[in-house]
Amino acid sequence: MSETTATLYEQLGGEAAVNAAVDIFYRKVLSDHRINRFFDNTDMDKQAAKQKSFLTMAFGGPNNYSGADMRQAHAHLVKKLGLDDTHFDAVVENLAATLQELNVPQNLINQVAAIAESTRNDVLDR
Amino acid sequence: MSMHKISVNDRDIICESGETVLDACLRENIDIPYGCRQGACQSCMVRSLQGPPPLAAQDGLKEVLRHQHHFLACLCYPQQDMAISISSPTEFFTEATVIEKSLLNAETVQLTLQCKETMDYYAGQFVNLKRADGLTRSYSIANNRLHANKLSFHIRRLAGGRFSEWAHQELNVGDKLEVSDPQGLCYYLPTSQENNLLLIGTGSGLAPLAGIVSEALHHGHKGAIHLFHGSREMDGLYWIEEMQELASQYANFHYTACVSRGDAPDGVVRGRANDVAMTLLPSLKGWRLYLCGHPDMVHQTKRQAFLHGAALQDIHADAFHVASATLD
Ligand SMILES: Cc1cc2nc3c(=O)[nH]c(=O)nc-3n(C[C@H](O)[C@H](O)[C@H](O)COP(=O)(O)OP(=O)(O)OC[C@H]3O[C@@H](n4cnc5c(N)ncnc54)[C@H](O)[C@@H]3O)c2cc1C
Ligand code: FES
Numbered sequence: 358m359s360e361t362t363a364t365l366y367e368q369l370g371g372e373a374a375v376n377a378a379v380d381i382f383y384r385k386v387l388s389d390h391r392i393n394r395f396f397d398n399t400d401m402d403k404q405a406a407k408q409k410s411f412l413t414m415a416f417g418g419p420n421n422y423s424g425a426d427m428r429q430a431h432a433h434l435v436k437k438l439g440l441d442d443t444h445f446d447a448v449v450e451n452l453a454a455t456l457q458e459l460n461v462p463q464n465l466i467n468q469v470a471a472i473a474e475s476t477r478n479d480v481l482d483r
Numbered sequence: 484m485s486m487h488k489i490s491v492n493d494r495d496i497i498c499e500s501g502e503t504v505l506d507a508c509l510r511e512n513i514d515i516p517y518g519c520r521q522g523a524c525q526s527c528m529v530r531s532l533q534g535p536p537p538l539a540a541q542d543g544l545k546e547v548l549r550h551q552h553h554f555l556a557c558l559c560y561p562q563q564d565m566a567i568s569i570s571s572p573t574e575f576f577t578e579a580t581v582i583e584k585s586l587l588n589a590e591t592v593q594l595t596l597q598c599k600e601t602m603d604y605y606a607g608q609f610v611n612l613k614r615a616d617g618l619t620r621s622y623s624i625a626n627n628r629l630h631a632n633k634l635s636f637h638i639r640r641l642a643g644g645r646f647s648e649w650a651h652q653e654l655n656v657g658d659k660l661e662v663s664d665p666q667g668l669c670y671y672l673p674t675s676q677e678n679n680l681l682l683i684g685t686g687s688g689l690a691p692l693a694g695i696v697s698e699a700l701h702h703g704h705k706g707a708i709h710l711f712h713g714s715r716e717m718d719g720l721y722w723i724e725e726m727q728e729l730a731s732q733y734a735n736f737h738y739t740a741c742v743s744r745g746d747a748p749d750g751v752v753r754g755r756a757n758d759v760a761m762t763l764l765p766s767l768k769g770w771r772l773y774l775c776g777h778p779d780m781v782h783q784t785k786r787q788a789f790l791h792g793a794a795l796q797d798i799h800a801d802a803f804h805v806a807s808a809t810l811d
Contacts, residue, residue, distance in 0.1 A: 380789075380794055380795065383789075384789065384790060387786065387789070387790060388790060401785055401786065401789065401795060402795060405795050
């Protein structure tokens with residue numbers, strides 16, 4: 358009925374879907390040797406909370422991420438640890454793999470990836 | 484960041500850039516209680532008298548306390564001039580008398596205190612112990628809830644440690660101490676009895692874990708309970724026979740003693756407790772974890788356990804942060 362009016366976030370299953378995805382996604386990121394150094398040495402509970410707000414944003418859910426916040430949050434990673442496109446690609450890849458593991462249809466995965474993609478320049482501070 | 488003025492006890496002091504409110508007060512010889520300097524023990528709780536403090540300084544405080552602008556001085560880097568009040572109205576101390584003191588091993592003493600009031604606590608929580616001159620440190624409760632006004636503690640002696648050396652050498656049966664309300668979230672609740680439990684502790688980190696094990700067994704916990712106790716060498720371990728005895732009484736309780744250096748005699752495994760546990764238990768999906776002791780061990784194990792499938796919300800931890808230097 359309302360298939361056409363449901364938002365991406367609703368189609369994915371809202372907050373419950375984010376909760377289901379966050380541990381899987383964070384676990385993938387921590388096990389990925391290309392990028393896990395960016396997540397090292399941090400308080401895991403705080404880090405998981407950050408992943409949750411990132412996923413909420415990428416799922417098209419309610420969020421208060423702004424481009425300026427994105428820049429500020431990642432600027433030191435770009436400067437000090439050399440965060441670049443390859444790392445960004447790896448995160449998007451892990452995000453897609455998480456959704457596949459949760460049996461999310463490919464057309465929704467593509468929409469999530471597109472939202473994540475839209476933050477690339479802010480994250481990489483350029 | 485820059486310097487800010489702090490009004491405290493009718494004085495104005497300067498908090499340098501990069502300095503916490505606690506450090507500034509201590510540098511100025513202002514009498515302020517503290518313990519861990521890491522935001523864990525909450526003994527340095529103070530209150531802002533001019534508007535809300537920086538959010539990061541309220542980490543872990545209860546909603547009502549945040550509302551009243553209480554914050555932890557050891558976590559507070561001022562963002563503007565501040566006026567603070569030190570008398571913490573919230574921490575409630577009760578008087579207690581030492582009724583037993585015995586050595587668990589060469590470096591760890593067991594203290595039993597008889598509290599004036601009945602204490603409401605969960606096995607695995609900790610309290611702040613305060614000496615007559617105000618020196619305060621956090622120690623985990625080592626017994627289960629059955630002994631409501633008797634609390635026991637395992638205190639490891641650190642060379643040059645002010646509280647622990649004093650507790651080992653000068654504190655005697657009959658002496659009095661003050662005991663705070665129990666705190667901390669690393670405890671056992673008799674819900675989800677089917678879940679498997681994994682408990683990993685180093686040194687005196689066995690104290691809260693032994694309390695949790697005894698509480699769980701008392702409630703007839705149905706899942707498996709695995710306890711790993713580690714130290715560098717044999718003389719850092721204790722209660723080996725007691726735990727083995729318990730394991731022979733309860734089919735679902737398993738105990739492994741570990742040493743990371745030197746020779747391991749029969750019945751003791753060579754390796755760090757967390758590594759030994761992860762090797763023996765490769766999948767932790769659905770497990771509840773309790774980690775106590777050395778902060779590095781706690782931090783590392785949290786990550787290992789998460790990667791082995793445990794959900795973050797099921798990992799309970801108390802890192803035994805010490806005020807300075809390292810605890811090993
Ligand atoms: C939640 C929690 C639970 C805890 N539970 C327990 C427990 O159950 N059992 C337990 O044994 N501990 C526990 N601890 C640790 C405990 O609170 C104390 O930190 C510990 O006993 C050391 O206190 P202290 O006063 O003896 O040492 P401190 O005087 O605080 O000194 C700590 C260390 O720093 C060194 N040091 C001190 N001054 C200097 C200096 N000027 N220069 C260089 N080095 C210095 C000392 O030699 C010592 O090694 C817990 C901590 C927390 C946060
Ligand atoms: S919380 Fe500040 S000293 Fe422990």
